[in-house]
Amino acid sequence: MVNGTQFWAFVASNLFTLLVGASLTYLSYAAHRRSNGRSFVYAALGFGVVTLGAFLAGIADQVLGVSRTAVLVIESTLTTAGFAVITYSVYVE
Numbered sequence: 001m002v003n004g005t006q007f008w009a010f011v012a013s014n015l016f017t018l019l020v021g022a023s024l025t026y027l028s029y030a031a032h033r034r035s036n037g038r039s040f041v042y043a044a045l046g047f048g049v050v051t052l053g054a055f056l057a058g059i060a061d062q063v064l065g066v067s068r069t070a071v072l073v074i075e076s077t078l079t080t081a082g083f084a085v086i087t088y089s090v091y092v093e
Contacts, residue, residue, distance in 0.1 A: 007062075014058040021051025039089045046086030053078025 024047040032040035057075035060066040066074075 014054060017054045018051060021047055021054065025051060039092045042085055042089030042092055046082045046089060049085060050079050050082030053082065
């Protein structure tokens with residue numbers, strides 16, 4: 001069991017990750033709407049997937065009580081998938 005300080009540090013760091021990730025997702029999508037560039041759509045999708053991974057991992061760990069190993073697998077898988085989409089966004093025209 002985690003003590004109160006560790007719990008709130010975890011919550012605060014995940015909240016910060018969610019806010020920054022949501023901001024990057026929004027800014028990428030807004031850039032797409034301004035320039036109509038396809039690469040920005042993929043960047044927004046990638047940032048969204050990375051952010052979703054962090055969010056779901058926090059929920060799975062703190063709310064659902066999923067094992068830490070499963071939480072790490074969820075987060076790592078979605079982070080990798082998001083980075084793959086972001087990488088693709090660099091190459092798409």
